[in-house]
Amino acid sequence: MPELPEVETVARRLQARLLGAEIRAAEVLWPRTIVYPQPPERFAMEVSGGVVHRVGRRAKSVVVYFDDGRVLTVALRMTGALIVAAPGTAPDPHARVVFDLADGRQLRFRDARKFGRIGLYPGRGRRRVADVFARHGPEPLAPSFSAARLAGRLRRRSARLKTLLLDQSFVAGVGNIYADEALWRARLHPLRRADTLTEAEIRRLHRAIRAALREGLAGGGASYRDYVDPDGEPGLAAERMRVYRRTGEPCFRCGRPIERIVVGARATHYCSRCQPAPVEPASVDQQP
């Protein structure tokens, strides 16, 4: 489940391997992977000749910038992986798009569950890459993502914290893993309403989101099943999780067993002592 730390790791390592590389040809093995341009044959034609100038990240997408200004976006979704394969490497049965590089290597988009999406956009013109990310919220690791800015966004929302953190238009790049980790670090219950947070709690949440993401990044991302870097190597961050997939195991702060509930159809892990349940307002008809 690649989230910000995993996608950022992929982007950094891809840039180290692909800088200056030229795409000679592309083969689309699962057409629905391609969102633009259509049809996929046109995508394959147009992406050919692209020379990699830079590889970056926006939200949970890897963004490849070509020399001529065009931009390739790769949303890994659940099981997507970008693998750089040496010449002669055995074909990958889960490869959905294969890019042949001029030096003989291949860049493979592997995606067992076929949720991933790839687009190629002109640097200027009608269909812009900016539009792809127009509805995304701020980057939580950007210097401009201040506690004050988070406070402003939280105050206007009545949604549960867990739901909000997963909402990419609220903050970009946080998924199920780091949402749970951030809430544990902030000692905030996943079902707390956003507009009930005190200033101190907002500051804790702000620090916690960034700390959880940074630790994931430091470990090269968290591998549970599918996530691997461009060399096919898993990350180490899964071993450092405080609550995610630790149901029944002791809380690292207080020892109480970690609990698992379902919020918005998502598995949610938390400590019921460190993250006290929200106090619901007393109902009107509660007279004795």
Place this chain on the structure above:
DNA sequence: ACGCCTACCTGCTTGC
């Protein structure tokens, strides 16, 4: 604005 649902997908895990 929000919660809830469905669809998209396949492979691993679980239970009988």
Place this chain on the structure above:
DNA sequence: TGCAAGCAGGTAGGCG
């Protein structure tokens, strides 16, 4: 051992 059901969850779109 085999097989079916359950589960994993990012995102878009629809409904109330």
